[in-house]
Amino acid sequence: MAASTTPEPPEDLRRAVEAVLPGARTDLEALVRIPSVWADPAHAEDTRRCADAVATLAREAGAADVEVLAAEGGAPAVVAHWPAQSHDPARPTPTVLLYAHHDVQPTGGDELWTSAPFEPREHEGRLYGRGAADDKAGVMTHLATLRAFDGRPPVGVTLFVEGEEESGSPTLSALLAEHRDALAADVIVIADAANPAVDVPAVTTSLRGLANIVVKVSMLERAVHSGMWGGPAGDALTALCRLLASLHDDKGDVAVAGLVTGSSEAPDIDEATFRGDAGLLDGVDLLGTGTITERLTHKPAIAVLGIDAPPVDGAANILLPRARAMVSTRLAPGQDSAAAVAAITEHLRRVAPWGVRLDVSLHASGEPFALDAVGTVYDLAREALTAAFGNAAVEVGMGGTVPFIAEFARSFPGASVLVTGVGDPASRWHGVDESLHLGMFSRCVLAEAMLLRSLARG
Template sequence: MPDPRENLAAAVTDALPAARADLERLVRIPSIWADPAHAEDTRRSAETVAELARAAGAAAVQIVAAEGGAPAVVAQWPAPEGQPTVLLYAHHDVQPTGGDEHWTSPPFEPTERDGRLYGRGAADDKAGVMTHLAVLRAYQGHPPVGVTLFIEGEEESGSPTLPALLRSHHELLTADVIVIADAANPAVDVPALTTSLRGLVDVTVEVAMLERPVHSGVYGGPVGDALTALCTTLGALHDAKGEVAIPGLARGHSDAPDMDEATFRSDAGLLDGVELLGTGTLPERTWLKPAVAVLGIDAPRVAEASNVLVPRARAMVSMRIAPGEDALAAQRALAAHLESHVPWGAQVTVTPGPGIAEPFTLDGTGAAYDAARRAFSEAYGNAAVETGIGGSIPFIAEFARTFPGAAVLVTGVGDPASRWHGIDESLHLEMFGKGVLAEALLLAELTRP
């Protein structure tokens, strides 16, 4: 069998210009599945991915969907005799823009500035889609292992129909190794294998104090208002150091090197003088400890406010939970904490939110991980590191449960400056090239003698 690594770096280099052009083509499609107005755009995005897969030499390509779900693409490159099959996952749907007017350049018009390609989906996750396709092009449609390309269409909506898709296409998607290109690296020249993810729960808390609004001058003083009571309740979510004050939650420790605080603050857009919350290293605080945020409040708008005491107010509270935590138990603890900290005898109702994501830990040992460390370290020129993700990717646990015999590798071509889900999302183009080479080398490393 010829050496699959021979001339591979040159083949990747040759494949990158067309991959960049097709990435821009995908970015121009506003595939926001969460917005019904963009359902047709999401279908057009899936059709474009299917077209690109056929051009990359796929033996079979189909667009599939569960009932009520977004279109996903499945394409196959059959395994040479005796070789394993690798499932390559990414998603082609994207987040809403957050307001086109806030972007430096239009979000669906890909624009290069200072070595980065700006546009919604340029990093999350159409770069993942094109990483896979560029690798297959570098192998001229004949990878040294079997490949199943699976490009989902509703990840940014929480993948609600993914379990149904995995069940109905179980045999088609079964693989020895699953490579999920939907994560990020700690720096543009340091590759990462993500092995831990926080989970997510939320609740809505409503505080009531009055039957109706009443004059703040006539009754104010002895009678309180629900909005102040709600703010007092929410203020009890953190202690004086900014640590989550809910007792009994799981917290972990990390031996990962600490992040540079100045870089972290800059990447987050933290204003001058604003303190970081909590204690411990930044990896511990962002990967292995709980975090609570108030995502929204229903109350009178400032421009519409009048001198009356607000009778009712409510808020949505979101909590990221650390690996080792049980999501339902954490949600109950959050609800109980809120209920116990409502002042002045105010009535309180806490309603659990429908979205629950369990935290997850991957075992970063075994032959597939050894192969990935060799491939990624060679491509980036620096050793691959294990990292966590502060966010939640529920579908990773779903893959692990559905295909328990497969090794699951979580990679990606984002970096801290990519601003996933934010304004001016971008992809570092040089890192994109390294990511393509790393995955191409990984397929070579996974071949059996």
């Protein structure tokens, strides 16, 4: 039998990582307890408190300087620096920017969770809680890596922990422009993606973009009695429903002309596995055409996230004068978000029924991103991930959006961008009972530590 070619992690790094994991777990739980939902104004102070907590952890991890920054009207972000230990002009040490975000999604209803969403709970090797995976696990992956080097990493490190990623990073461009010098780097490692399995590491090479719009329909000056006026006079909610239904064809593909659609040669996902991970009910069809991988990563997807409408309980017999909805579109790589919003707006205006007054406004957007994972940085990353996980690293696309990636790539076009996973299909990002696989978390820390050492050695 041929000997295994999977490299073994250096024993000293393995021991160093094992030594810091208990403290990292404790600090992760403390961060999960902070409801840093920046999208909810009621939690603005919690988000600031979370940024302060991350800043404190960075100082304790040996950062030479730490700042909590924010663009005007934006969420607090943490920027910390660990200078390079070597200053050999003949062999300059690279600067690596480690990115994650400390804001989290709303819970979707605390009562739906198996346990309180902001009270971390371990069960069968997974840590449950909002943000346990997305993306406070990313924050602690970076900090645990720095602790494993006793606060003296072998490369220059900038830690950047954003506070509004889950809101589409609306002030990120301004923040990058204002603090460009503090964030400049040769390599950027983004711990905000997912692995295909807890023991299979991934390098994410494409992400979809995002365009969230608010669609408002108006039909009447005021609410009127549905019996006295209904028939000749319509209601805005019914008109809105017809409008939203036009966004998909009968097969479930997006029916908006002008949106980019791509293809993928990546292996397809087993349908039964996908259905189970997504929680689809028996008998419910998958939407769209093409492989599941293509539908997830290289085709647009539209979903209605919310509708302003009276609840069923207590609904009155009236015609609603106005109704609005939040419509979210995931954009395929190669799509410009502004062009996508224009195409969707044109579609809605063209099909709007009954002469309704229509208002479309942009709520949040983020550009898609794609890269060729070719070169020394990516080779070293694959080696580190393969050694830490014991299985070969794979390249994957991700259906989600990280607005920071495209923004940073534009600001620092010479930097190598590496997107790594801190979740897995069972993590339920953005959903009820979000969780982190703790064994995978330890492997992520080990892989990142190995990568930093390899980058220092070239």
